[in-house]
Amino acid sequence: MSQIQPLDAQLLLRRCDPALLDFETTDELSDSADIVGQSRALDAVSFGIDIKQPGFNLFVLGEPGSGRHAAVRRLLEEKAAGEPAPSDWCYVNNFSNTNKPRLLCVPSGRGGQLKRDMQQFVAELSKAISAAFESEEYRVRIESIQEEFKEREEGALRALGQASGEQGIALLRTPHGFVFAPVKGEETLGPEEFEKLPDEEKARIGKLIEEYGERLHKLMHQFPQWRREMQVRVKEASRDTMSLAVGHLIEELKERYTDLLNVLSFLDEAMRDVIESSEELREQPKTDGDMSGVIVSGSISLARYQVNLLVDNGTARAAPVVFEDNPIYPNLVGRVDSIAHMGTLMTDFTMIKPGALQRANGGYLVLDAAKVLAQPYAWEGLKRALRSAQLRIESLGQVFGFASTLPLEPEAMPLNVKVVLVGERILYYLLKEYDPEFDELFKVGADFESDVARNESNTRSYGRFLGMLARHYGLRPFDRHAVARMIEHSARLAGDSEKLSASTRRLSDLMQEANHHAGKAGRTLVMREDVEAALAAQRHRAGRLSESLQEQILRDNLLISVAGGQVGQVNGLAVIDLGDFMFAHPVRITATARIGEGDVIDIERESELGGAIHSKGVMILTAFLASRYARSLPLSLTASLVFEQSYGPVEGDSASLAELCALLSALSSVPIRQSLAITGSVNQYGRVQPIGGVNEKIEGFFDICRARGLDGEQGVVIPQSNVKHLMLREDVVAACTEGKFRVFAVEDADQAIALLTGVPAGEPDAQGLVPEGSINYLVATQLADLSALRQTYAAAARKGGSKKGRE
Numbered sequence: 001m002s003q004i005q006p007l008d009a010q011l012l013l014r015r016c017d018p019a020l021l022d023f024e025t026t027d028e029l030s031d032s033a034d035i036v037g038q039s040r041a042l043d044a045v046s047f048g049i050d051i052k053q054p055g056f057n058l059f060v061l062g063e064p065g066s067g068r069h070a071a072v073r074r075l076l077e078e079k080a081a082g083e084p085a086p087s088d089w090c091y092v093n094n095f096s097n098t099n100k101p102r103l104l105c106v107p108s109g110r111g112g113q114l115k116r117d118m119q120q121f122v123a124e125l126s127k128a129i130s131a132a133f134e135s136e137e138y139r140v141r142i143e144s145i146q147e148e149f150k151e152r153e154e155g156a157l158r159a160l161g162q163a164s165g166e167q168g169i170a171l172l173r174t175p176h177g178f179v180f181a182p183v184k185g186e187e188t189l190g191p192e193e194f195e196k197l198p199d200e201e202k203a204r205i206g207k208l209i210e211e212y213g214e215r216l217h218k219l220m221h222q223f224p225q226w227r228r229e230m231q232v233r234v235k236e237a238s239r240d241t242m243s244l245a246v247g248h249l250i251e252e253l254k255e256r257y258t259d260l261l262n263v264l265s266f267l268d269e270a271m272r273d274v275i276e277s278s279e280e281l282r283e284q285p286k287t288d289g290d291m292s293g294v295i296v297s298g299s300i301s302l303a304r305y306q307v308n309l310l311v312d313n314g315t316a317r318a319a320p321v322v323f324e325d326n327p328i329y330p331n332l333v334g335r336v337d338s339i340a341h342m343g344t345l346m347t348d349f350t351m352i353k354p355g356a357l358q359r360a361n362g363g364y365l366v367l368d369a370a371k372v373l374a375q376p377y378a379w380e381g382l383k384r385a386l387r388s389a390q391l392r393i394e395s396l397g398q399v400f401g402f403a404s405t406l407p408l409e410p411e412a413m414p415l416n417v418k419v420v421l422v423g424e425r426i427l428y429y430l431l432k433e434y435d436p437e438f439d440e441l442f443k444v445g446a447d448f449e450s451d452v453a454r455n456e457s458n459t460r461s462y463g464r465f466l467g468m469l470a471r472h473y474g475l476r477p478f479d480r481h482a483v484a485r486m487i488e489h490s491a492r493l494a495g496d497s498e499k500l501s502a503s504t505r506r507l508s509d510l511m512q513e514a515n516h517h518a519g520k521a522g523r524t525l526v527m528r529e530d531v532e533a534a535l536a537a538q539r540h541r542a543g544r545l546s547e548s549l550q551e552q553i554l555r556d557n558l559l560i561s562v563a564g565g566q567v568g569q570v571n572g573l574a575v576i577d578l579g580d581f582m583f584a585h586p587v588r589i590t591a592t593a594r595i596g597e598g599d600v601i602d603i604e605r606e607s608e609l610g611g612a613i614h615s616k617g618v619m620i621l622t623a624f625l626a627s628r629y630a631r632s633l634p635l636s637l638t639a640s641l642v643f644e645q646s647y648g649p650v651e652g653d654s655a656s657l658a659e660l661c662a663l664l665s666a667l668s669s670v671p672i673r674q675s676l677a678i679t680g681s682v683n684q685y686g687r688v689q690p691i692g693g694v695n696e697k698i699e700g701f702f703d704i705c706r707a708r709g710l711d712g713e714q715g716v717v718i719p720q721s722n723v724k725h726l727m728l729r730e731d732v733v734a735a736c737t738e739g740k741f742r743v744f745a746v747e748d749a750d751q752a753i754a755l756l757t758g759v760p761a762g763e764p765d766a767q768g769l770v771p772e773g774s775i776n777y778l779v780a781t782q783l784a785d786l787s788a789l790r791q792t793y794a795a796a797a798r799k800g801g802s803k804k805g806r807e
Contacts (some may be wrong), residue, residue, distance in 0.1 A: 004744050004745075004746060004751055004754070004755050005744075006715065006736070006742035006743060006744055007723065007726075007736075007742075007743045007744065007745055009733055009736045009737040011723055011726060012726050012728045012732065012733045012736055012743060013488070013497075013726065013727055013728050013730070013733045014454075014488075014491065014497035014498075014726075014727065015484070015488060016459065016484040016485070016487040016488050017484070018480040018481050018483075018484045020456055020459050020460060020463075020484075021459075021460060021463045021480045021483055021484065022460060023463070023464075023467070023480060024479065024480055025477040025478065025479050025480070025525060026463075026466065026467030026470050026471070026477045026478045026483065027477035029464050029467040029468070031468050031471065035067060035071050035465070036452055036458055036461045036462050036465055036500070036502075037449060037451075037452025037453060037458055037461075037500070037502070038071065038448055038449055038452070038502070040447070040449070041060070041062070041068075041071075041446045041447055041448040041449065042071065042075070042446075044058075044444060044445065044446035044447070045058065045060065045071070045072060045075050045446045046075060047444060048418075048420075048444035048446065049075060049076065049079045049364070049418065050079075051444075054389065055386075055440055055441055055442075055443050056443045056444055057386065057418060057419040057420070057421070057441055057442045057443070057444070058072075058418070058419070058420040058421065058442065058444050058445075058446060059369070059420075059421045059422075059423065059428050059431075059442045059444070059445050059446070060072055060420060060421065060422045060423070060445075060446045060448065061423065061424070061425045061428050061445060061446065061447040061448065062424070062425070062447065062448030062449075062450070062502075063424065063448075063450050063502070063503065064424070064505070065503045065504060065505030065506060066448050066449075066450065066502045066503055066504065066505075067448075067502065067504040067505075068422055068448050069366075069422060070504075071448070072366060072420055072422065073321070073323070073366070076321045076364045076366070076420070077321055079319075079364075080318045080319040080320070080321050080363055080364060081318045082318070083318060083319035083363070084108075084318075084319070085108040085313045085316035085317060085318060085319065085320075085362075086108065086311075086313055086316075086319060086320065086361060086362025086363060087105045087106060087107055087108060087111075087313065087362065088105075088106050088107070088108055088109065088110060088111025088112065088309065088311060088312055088313055088314065089103065089104070089105060089111065089309075089310045089311040089354075089358065089361070089413060090103070090104040090106065090111050090114060090115070090307050090308060090309050090310060091103055091104075091307075091308040091310055091349045091350075091352050091410055091411075092104055092266055092307055092308070092349065093304045093305070093306075093348075093349055094349075095269050095270070095272070095273040095304075098304075098348070098349075099407075099408055099409060100408075100409045100410070100411065101308075101349035101352065101408060101410045101411065102266070102411055103410065103411040103412075103413055104262050104263065104266060104307075105262070105414075106260055106262075106263060107260075108313040108314060108316060109313070109314035110257075110260070110314075111307070111309045111311075111312055111313075111314065112309060112312050112314045113256075113314075114257070114263060114307050114309075115306075115307040115308075115309045117253055117256065118253075118305055118306055118307045119306065119307075121249055121250075121253060121305060122302045122303070122305050122306060124249055125246060125249065125274070125302060125305070126302060128245040128246055128249065129242070129245070129246075131245065142234055145230055145233050145234055146230065146234075148230075149226060149227065149229075149230040152226060153223060153226065156219055156222075157171065157178070157219070160212065160215060160216060160219060163212075164180060164208070164212045167208050167212075169181070169182060169183070169205065169208050169209055169212055170182075170183045171212070171216070178216055180208075180209045180212050180213060180216075181209075182205045182209075242274060242275050243275055246271065246274050246275075247271070250267055250268075250270065250271045250274075253267055254267050270305050273304070273305075274305070303348070303350060304348075306350055308349055308350045308351075308352055310334075310352060310353075310354045310358060311354055311358050311359055311361065313362075319362055319363035319364065320359060320360050320361075320362065320363035320364070321360075321363055321364045321366070322356050322359050322360035322363065322364070322365050322366070323366045324356035324365065324366070324367055325368075325371075326371070327356065327367050327368070327371050327372045327375055327378050327382075328375045328378060329375060329376065329377045329378045329381050329396060330353075330355065330395075331355055331356060332355045332356050332357060332372075332375075332378050332381055332382060333355045333357055333381045333382075333385060333391060333392075333393060333394075334352065334353060334354050334355035334357070334358055334391070334393040335352075335353050335355070335393065335395065336351060336352050336353070336393060336395060336407070336408050336410070337351040337352075337353060338351065339351075347408060348408070349408065349410070352393060352408070352410055355393075357382075357385055357391050357415065357417060358391060358413060360417050361391070361413065361415060361416060361417050362416055362417070363417065363418070364417070364418045364419075364420060365417050365418070365419050365420065366420045366422065367382075367419065367420070367421055367422070368421075368422055368423065369421040369422060369423025369424075369427050369428075369431075370423055370424070370427060372421070373427070376396075377396060382419070383437055383441060385415055386415070386419065386441050387437070387440075387441065388415075389414065389415050389416070390412040390413060390414055390415050391412060391413040391414075391415045392410070392412045392413075393410050394407075394409075395407065419442075421442065425447070428445060448502065449502055450494075450501075450502055450503075451494040451496065451499040451500060451501050451502055452499065452500050452502060453498065453499065453500075454487075454491055454496075454497070454498050454499055454500045458500060459487060459500075462487055462490065462500055463480075463483045463484075463487065465504075466478065466483055466486055466487075466507065466511065467483070469504065469507070469508050469511060470511060470515075470526075473508060473511065473512055473515075475511060475512065475515040475526065476515050476518055476519070476523070476524060476525060476526050477524075477525055477526070478511070478514075478525070478526045479525050479526065479527055479528075481527065481528040482514065482525075482526045482527050482528050482530060482531050484528070485528045485531040485532065486507060486510070486511065486531060487500065488727065489507075489510065489531070489535065490507060491727050492695065492727040493506060493507075495692065495693075495694075495695070495725055495727075496724065496725050496727075497724055497725060497726060497727050498724055506580075510531070510534055510535070510538070511526075513534035513537065513538070514526050514530040514531045514533070514534040515530075516534075517530040517533040517534055517537075518530040532730075538581075539581075542578065542580065542581035543581075543583075545576070545578070545583075546576075546583040546585070546700075549585045550585070550703060550704060550707065553585070553586070553704055554704070554707055554708070558645055559588055559644065559645065560586045560587075560588060560704060561588075561674035562674060562675055562704060562705050562708055562714055563674060563675055563711070563713070564673075564674050564675075565671030565672060565673055565674060566671050566672060566674055567665050567666060567669055567670065567671045567672070568590055568591045568592060568593075568662055568663075568665050568666035568672075569588060569589070569590045569591075569662060569665070569672060569674070570588075570589050570590075570658045570661050570662045570665070570672050570677075570678060570756065571586045571587075571588065571589075571658075571674060571676065571677035571678065571701065572586065572587045572588070572589040572643070572655045572658040572659075572677065572678065572679065573585070573586055573587070573654075573655075573658075573677050573678075573679045573697035573700060573701060573716070574586075574587045574643075574650075574655075575654075575692070575693035575696055575697060577693075582693060582696050583696055583699075583700060584693060584696040584697040584699070584700030584701075585700045585704075586677050586700065586701050586704060587643055587644070587645075587646065588643075588644040588645065589641070589642070589643055589644070589655060589658050589659055589662050590641075590642055590644055590662060591639060591640065591641050591659065591662035591663040591665070591666045592639065592640045592666055593637050593638070593639045593663065593666045593667050593782075594637065594638055594639075595636060595637060595638070595786050595789055595790055595793075596636065596637050596638025596639075596790075597636070597638065598626065598630070598634065598635035598636065598637065598638075599638050599639070600618060600621070600622040600625070600638075600639045600640075600641065600663070601638065601639065601640045601641070602614070602615055602618040602641055603640055603641065603642035604641075604642065604643060604646070604650045605618070609646065609648065609649055609650055610649075610650050610651070611649060611650065611651030611652070612651075613651055613652055613653050614650050614651050614652055614653060614655070616653060617652075617653030617655070617656030617659070617681060617682075618641060618656065618659065620653075620656060620682065620683060620684055621656050621659060621660040621663070621682055623684045624660065624682065624683075624684050624685070624686055624749070625660075625663070627684060627685075628686070628776075629776075629779055629780050629783045630783060630787075633783075633784065633787045634787055634790070635783065635787075636783070636786040636787040636789070636790040636791075637667070637783065637786050639663055639666070639667075641659045641662070641663065643655070652691075653681040653691075654679050654680065654681055654691035654692070654693075655679070656680075656681045656682050657678060657679070657680035657681060657682045657688055657719075657749065657752055658678045658679065658680075660682055660749055660752075661678060661749070661752055661753050661756050664749075664753050664775060664779055665753075665756075665757065667778070667779045667782045667783065668757075668759075668775050668778035668779050668782065669778070669782075670757045670759050670775060670778065671757065672756045672757055673713075673756055673757070673758065675705075675711075675713040675714045675715070676714070676715055676716065676717055676744075676755070676756055677697075677701040677715075677716045677717070678716070678717040678718075678752060678756065679691055679694070679697050679716070679717070679718055679719075680717070680718060680719040680722075680746070680752070681719075682749055686748050686749040686750065687747065687748050687749075688719045688720065688721075688746055688747055688748055688749065688751075688752065689719060689721065690719050690721040690722045690725070691718075691719065691722065694718055694722045694725050694726065695725070695726060695727055695728055697716065697718075698716045698718070698726075698728060698732065698743060699728065699729055699732055701714075701716050702714075702716075702731075702732050702735065702741055705741065706731075706735070706741075710735060710740040710741055711740075712739050712740050712741075712742075714741055714742070715741055715742030715743055715744060716742075716743055716744070717744045717745075717746055717752055717755055717756065718743065718744070718745055718746075719745065719746065719747075720745040720746060720747045722745070723745050726743075749761075750762075750763070750775075750776070753775050754775065757775060759773070759774065759775055760774045760775070761774060761775045761776055762774025762775060762776035762777050764776075
């Protein structure tokens with residue numbers, strides 16, 4: 001087996017050649033609408049926008065900060081620009097049932113006109129009512145009706161009095177009403193005079209009084225009916241007067257809306273209501289503050305003839321694109337406001353307010369999926385609206401039957417909207433799995449890549465994209481060297497020298513910081529050193545924890561050796577991810593071995609600090625040991641593996657190669673060079689597999705070695721399959737170039753243990769024998785000795801047991 005050589009420094013950092021960029025500064029570039037490497041997602045978004053079939057709403061997947069919102073906004077606005085502005089929507093009073101306001105759909109811009117016209121109508125109506133009912137003509141007509149009734153009443157009483165007078169009975173008006181009394185000549189008879197009359201005369205007069213009393217009684221019963229007839233005639237007169245006074249106002253309005261039958265119908269109903277309510281409208285109600293015409297006292301408010309312009313598209317020139325940042329239930333589906341007056345909640349159609357769905361009707365609505373799902377009942381309300389293709393404005397109390405008062409029930413609005421949900425992949429797949437309606441309503445998924453291929457074409461496009469970001473944020477122009485450094489950092493963010501990160505948020509933040517440093521230096525251009533300064537500042541701001549761990553290592557509170565050799569002890573590498581900052585530090589891994597029954601004890605798992613993936617890695621290396629060294633004899637050892645001075649959870653399998661090497665060292669009694677750290681996972685056949693955070697792991701060990709003094713022997717062993725992921729810091733690359741630090745890449749466990757110990761692993765010959773003195777020879781010999789020793793103990797135990805049985 002040939003000796004493994006350190007990686008060439010050119011493999012440690014794939015630089016971006018500024019010559020690839022076809023500009024000197026970003027000031028030369030025009031804005032590019034292209035999004036680098038997202039053709040699949042953009043095609044899906046375009047398809048979802050174009051198709052008009054129900055249920056083909058969009059769910060845009062991707063990581064936060066990947067530019068999904070900006071891309072979706074651009075495509076939606078481009079599509080909406082070619083579509084006409086939708087209609088205006090108005091709520092008006094339902095004069096036959098005020099609890100169920102009517103919905104009017106009118107062409108764009110006509111809703112505002114109708115609202116202003118009805119406001120003017122109400123203003124003129126009040127004046128017209130006052131003028132009409134105070135006019136001389138109306139007064140004379142009412143007085144004539146009243147005089148006619150009065151004459152009719154008095155005439156009837158006069159005729160009755162004349163008829164009774166001819167019979168010697170007078171009809172007298174008293175404070176207590178009408179009475180009949182006998183007369184003699186011109187004088188009424190007193191009681192004494194009446195008693196002196198003959199009995200026959202008294203009987204005749206009594207009979208007449210009774211007869212005329214009945215006629216008076218019938219007449220008195222007719223008077224209320226005559227009054228009602230008079231009131232009907234007065235009301236008819238009021239209607240006629242109101243019709244003449246208001247009719248021309250309505251007719252003028254109708255002339256403006258001859259093409260809108262629904263508006264004409266509303267105006268006709270308003271006219272009928274004005275005429276029918278003419279008497280009530282004479283007394284204008286009082287309002288309490290800003291109550292939008294809600295009736296507090298009085299008969300009828302003139303606000304009943306107003307128009308509630310719910311959605312006004314009068315100034316729109318294209319279909320709406322609405323981004324709702326706070327999708328609570330009322331903000332999404334609309335609401336009906338109310339006011340408290342004397343302990344009672346009051347409302348009417350003028351207090352209906354639109355939600356995002358109403359404002360986006362006829363266009364596009366963009367929502368954050370996590371925010372919708374986090375708001376009570378918002379998700380259910382959205383699905384109900386999309387499923388029924390109509391929008392009912394209901395309070396949550398109405399929806400769930402909690403309302404104790406009579407609520408408004410506005411007429412449902414027909415819904416034609418394209419909804420775009422933007423969220424993380426986990427939400428998309430959870431909804432597909434657990435919400436059976438999700439697939440029916442959101443049939444198009446647009447998955448934005450987390451990173452894109454780093455080739456010449458994409459590199460140029462990425463440079464132009466960074467130039468667009470600089471202009472978007474109003475930054476100084478970036479020169480091509482600064483852009484090249486940004487592209488290198490993008491590859492670092494992607495964790496792959498052959499990829500570029502799609503996280504535009506982190507890149508734009510870095511560009512703004514670099515612009516700040518250029519300003520402090522008094523430069524008009526952002527240079528490469530400004531980007532380097534911004535990166536260094538970011539690391540410094542987030543570096544408290546990493547520097548604290550390094551201090552603990554350098555003060556020997558955390559035991560890490562970077563020189564010498566030790567049996568069963570190796571430097572592993574652990575990564576800590578703080579969200580916006582990730583770093584690594586070395587950790588000591590030790591192994592011990594003794595006679596046993598083939599168990600490899602993972603102390604992290606036994607102490608419940610090891611995660612499932614870490615435990616899986618230990619099981620795999622155990623299987624590798626048994627497969628390689630114990631095919632024909634029992635695996636007769638008990639081994640222990642542990643992360644020394646680890647006081648928290650341990651997860652991942654990236655230390656399984658280090659654990660295997662520590663165990664092989666313990667079995668072979670060959671010391672491991674402490675100047676090297678190692679990372680990588682291993683499979684059952686000993687092949688080394690790639691791991692994450694390779695750059696941070698190398699840099700973490702490098703920082704400790706540099707602090708203690710680089711001697712040219714220190715380095716890190718990584719999987720060969722991780723070489724393409726290397727995007728190391730400049731100081732690490734410089735040290736490797738000078739031979740002060742080294743990075744090795746291995747493909748299997750044999751290469752790794754040979755590199756760590758300096759002893760060949762030992763390749764089997766044609767007969768399957770390995771060279772004496774090699775690692776594999778020493779391990780196999782030790783395991784054979786342990787197996788023989790275990791068998792000896794077992795035989796002795798059996799012999800002792802049988803002897804005891806004979807006794």
